[in-house]
Amino acid sequence: RKVTVEVLDRLEHLALVDFRDAEGVERLQKAIQFADQLHEVNTDGVEPMDSVLEDRCLYLREDDVTEGNCTNELLKNAREKVEEYFVAPPGNIPLPKLEERETFLQGS
Amino acid sequence: ALKGGSPFQVSAALKEGRVTPTELCQKCLSLIKSTKFLNAYITVAEETALKQAEESEKRYGRGQPLGVLDGIPVAVKDNFNAAGIETTCASKMLKGYISPYNATVVQKLLDQGAVLLGKTNLDEFAMGSGSTDGIFGPVRNPWSYSRQYKEKSVPKSHSQEDEESNWVITGGSSGGSAAAVSSFTCFAALGSDTGGSTRNPAAHCGVVGLKPTYGLISRHGLIPLVNSMDVPGILTRCVDDAAVVLGTLAGHDPKDSTTIQDNFKPFDLPNLTDVSKLSIGIPKEYHAPGLSSEILSLWSKAADLFKNAGAKVIEVSLPHTRYSIVCYHVLCTAEVASNMARFDGLEYGHRSDMNKSTESMYAATRREGFNDVVRGRILSGNYFLLKQNYENYFIKAQKVRRLIANDFVKVFGSGVDILLTPTTLSDAVPYMEFIKEDNRTRSAQDDILTQAANMAGLPAINVPTGLSERGLPVGLQFIGQSFQEKQLLTVAKWFEKQVKFPMIQLEVKRHDHGAFQHQKSASFS
Numbered sequence: 286r287k288v289t290v291e292v293l294d295r296l297e298h299l300a301l302v303d304f305r306d307a308e309g310v311e312r313l314q315k316a317i318q319f320a321d322q323l324h325e326v327n328t329d330g331v332e333p334m335d336s337v338l339e340d341r342c343l344y345l346r347e348d349d350v351t352e353g354n355c356t357n358e359l360l361k362n363a364r365e366k367v368e369e370y371f372v373a374p375p376g377n378i379p380l381p382k383l384e385e386r387e388t389f390l391q392g393s
Numbered sequence: 394a395l396k397g398g399s400p401f402q403v404s405a406a407l408k409e410g411r412v413t414p415t416e417l418c419q420k421c422l423s424l425i426k427s428t429k430f431l432n433a434y435i436t437v438a439e440e441t442a443l444k445q446a447e448e449s450e451k452r453y454g455r456g457q458p459l460g461v462l463d464g465i466p467v468a469v470k471d472n473f474n475a476a477g478i479e480t481t482c483a484s485k486m487l488k489g490y491i492s493p494y495n496a497t498v499v500q501k502l503l504d505q506g507a508v509l510l511g512k513t514n515l516d517e518f519a520m521g522s523g524s525t526d527g528i529f530g531p532v533r534n535p536w537s538y539s540r541q542y543k544e545k546s547v548p549k550s551h552s553q554e555d556e557e558s559n560w561v562i563t564g565g566s567s568g569g570s571a572a573a574v575s576s577f578t579c580f581a582a583l584g585s586d587t588g589g590s591t592r593n594p595a596a597h598c599g600v601v602g603l604k605p606t607y608g609l610i611s612r613h614g615l616i617p618l619v620n621s622m623d624v625p626g627i628l629t630r631c632v633d634d635a636a637v638v639l640g641t642l643a644g645h646d647p648k649d650s651t652t653i654q655d656n657f658k659p660f661d662l663p664n665l666t667d668v669s670k671l672s673i674g675i676p677k678e679y680h681a682p683g684l685s686s687e688i689l690s691l692w693s694k695a696a697d698l699f700k701n702a703g704a705k706v707i708e709v710s711l712p713h714t715r716y717s718i719v720c721y722h723v724l725c726t727a728e729v730a731s732n733m734a735r736f737d738g739l740e741y742g743h744r745s746d747m748n749k750s751t752e753s754m755y756a757a758t759r760r761e762g763f764n765d766v767v768r769g770r771i772l773s774g775n776y777f778l779l780k781q782n783y784e785n786y787f788i789k790a791q792k793v794r795r796l797i798a799n800d801f802v803k804v805f806g807s808g809v810d811i812l813l814t815p816t817t818l819s820d821a822v823p824y825m826e827f828i829k830e831d832n833r834t835r836s837a838q839d840d841i842l843t844q845a846a847n848m849a850g851l852p853a854i855n856v857p858t859g860l861s862e863r864g865l866p867v868g869l870q871f872i873g874q875s876f877q878e879k880q881l882l883t884v885a886k887w888f889e890k891q892v893k894f895p896m897i898q899l900e901v902k903r904h905d906h907g908a909f910q911h912q913k914s915a916s917f918s
Binding site: 288299300308320336338343345364374 | 716739747748753759768774875
C-alpha cells in the first residue's frame with residue numbers, strides 16, 4: 286500500500302518540512318512498513334500508556350509569577366525584531382498549492 | 394600526572410592541595426586541544442572554565458569546598474542549555490543560539506563548583522546511534538588511537554592513511570560526552586538517553602553510562618526529543634563517580650512537572666561483598682539476532698561470575714522485547730513531530746530569508762535547518778498522528794508500550810532484583826562501515842538492547858566489561874527497578890570490581906612533542 290500524493294502533500298503542509306526527493310518518500314514508506322509490525326501484537330483489553338509515571342500525581346506549581354523581566358535576554362536570539370516584538374512575515378496566507386509550490390512532489 | 398587506581402583520588406588531591414583547580418582545568422583544556430581530532434567538543438568554554446576554576450581555588454584556599462565536585466572539570470552534551478554558551482544540538486537550526494539559561498542539571502553541577510569545560514558533540518538533535526550525523530561531523534572513538542586497538546587491528550604497515558580510515562565510531566547519540574570522559578579530558582559528562590543514547594556510546598568507549606529512572610532527574614533545559622522517555626544521562630569512568638554525580642542531580646524540580654516529588658537522599662555506595670541474597674535475571678530475548686559471539690560469551694561469563702559468587706541467576710522472559718523497537722519508532726517519531734514544531738525561526742535559531750508569508754518562512758527555515766534524519770522523523774511522526782492513523786499506530790504503540798512495561802513488572806515481581814544483558818550487539822564498528830547503512834536502520838539495530846528500559850522508564854547502566862578481539866571495549870548492562878538506583882549501582886560496582894576493565898592506553902601524537910602516552914587517574918570521586 287503506497288502513500289498517495291495527497292497524503293504526502295498533506296504531510297508537507299502539516300509538518301512544514303519537505304520530502305526533498307524520492308529517497309525522502311521512500312523513507313516514509315519504509316517507516317510505515319516497519320511500524321506495521323505492531324499489528325502482530327494482540328492488545329485486546331490493553332489500555333494505552335501515556336506515561337510511566339501514570340500511577341503518581343504530578344506536581345503543578347502555583348500560578349504565581351516567580352521569574353521574568355528578561356525581555357532583552359530573550360530577544361537576543363531572534364533575528365528579526367522591532368522594539369520588544371518578534372517580527373513575522375504576513376500571516377493568513379496559505380502555503381502555495383502543490384502545483385505552485387517548490388516541492389519534489391510536483392513531479393509525482 | 395595523577396596515577397590511576399582507587400576512587401576519591403582527584404577530589405582528595407584538590408583538598409590536600411596536591412593539585413589546584415586551575416592546574417586541573419588547564420591540563421584538561423590542553424588535552425582537549427591535543428585530542429581535537431576526536432571532534433568530541435563542539436564548544437570549549439575556555440574563559441569561563443578558567444574563571445570557575447579560579448573561584449574553586451579560592452574556596453579550597455579558605456578550606457570551604459562546596460563538595461566532592463568542587464573544581465572537577467565536566468562536559469555537557471550540546472542539547473542541554475548552558476547560559477551564555479552556544480547550544481546547537483549539532484544542527485543548523487540552532488547554530489548561533491546562545492542559551493539564556495542553564496538547564497537544571499547544568500545549574501546543579503555549577504552550584505557544586507564543577508568546572509564546565511564545554512559542550513560535546515552528538516547526532517543532530519540526539520537522533521542517531523553513532524554520533525556521526527551532526528553538522529560538526531562525526532565523533533571519533535578514542536579507543537581508535539589506543540595501543541590496545543592498534544596492536545590488534547591496524548595492519549603491520551601502520552601508515553597514516555590506515556589510521557585515518559580505520560577509526561571507529563563512539564556510538565551515540567552522546568558520543569562526544571563518552572569520548573570526552575574516555576579520553577580523560579573531563580571527569581564526568583552529561584549525556585541524554587531516550588533509546589540508549591548514553592549507554593550505547595558508554596559501551597563503545599569503555600566508560601560507565603547511567604540512565605536514571607524516568608522522573609528522577611529534571612529535564613528542564615534539556616532540549617526534548619521524546620518527552621515521555623528522555624532522561625539526562627551520566628557518563629563517568631567508574632561507578633562510584635556516577636553515584637556522586639547522581640547525588641548532585643537527582644531530586645524534584647518545580648520546573649519539571651515530570652520529576653517525582655519523593656525526597657531523594659544522595660547515597661554512598663556500599664562495598665558489597667556478599668551477593669548470595671541477590672537474584673539476577675537473564676532475559677532470553679536479549680540474545681538478539683546479530684549479537685556477536687564475543688559479547689554472548691562475555692555475557693555468559695558474567696552470569697557465571699554472579700553464580701559462582703553465590704547469587705541466584707535465572708533465565709527470565711520479556712516476551713514483548715522484539716516489538717520494543719517498532720513501538721519506540723512510532724512513539725518517538727510522534728513525539729518528535731510535536732517537539733520539533735517549536736523550531737520556526739521566529740524567536741531563536743536559524744531563520745530563512747524567505748519572507749513571503751509566515752508559513753512559507755517556517756517551511757523554508759525548517760527545510761534549511763534540519764537534516765534528513767530529523768525531517769524524516771518529523772514526517773513519519775506526522776503520518777502516524779494523522780486522524781486516519783492515530784488509533785492504528787499511535788494508540789496501538791501506546792498499548793504495546795504498556796505490554797513491554799508489564800513484562801518488566803512481572804519479572805521483577807517474581808523476585809528478580811536486577812537484570813543482566815548485553816548493551817550493544819558488537820564492539821564499535823569503523824566509521825567507513827557504519828555509514829554504509831542509513832541512520833534509521835542503524836538506530837533500529839543498535840537500540841534493540843537498550844531502549845526497552847526507556848519504554849518502561851527503568852534505570853539502567855553500562856559497565857565496561859572487557860576488550861573485544863579487536864581491542865575495543867565491550868560493556869554489559871544492568872537494568873534495575875524503578876527508583877532503585879542504589880541497588881543497581883551497588884551491584885554494578887561489585888561487578889566493576891570483579892572484571893577490572895583495563896585503562897585505555899591512549900597514544901596521542903602531538904605535533905610539537907612527538908608521540909606520548911597518557912596514564913591518568915581513573916576517577917575523581
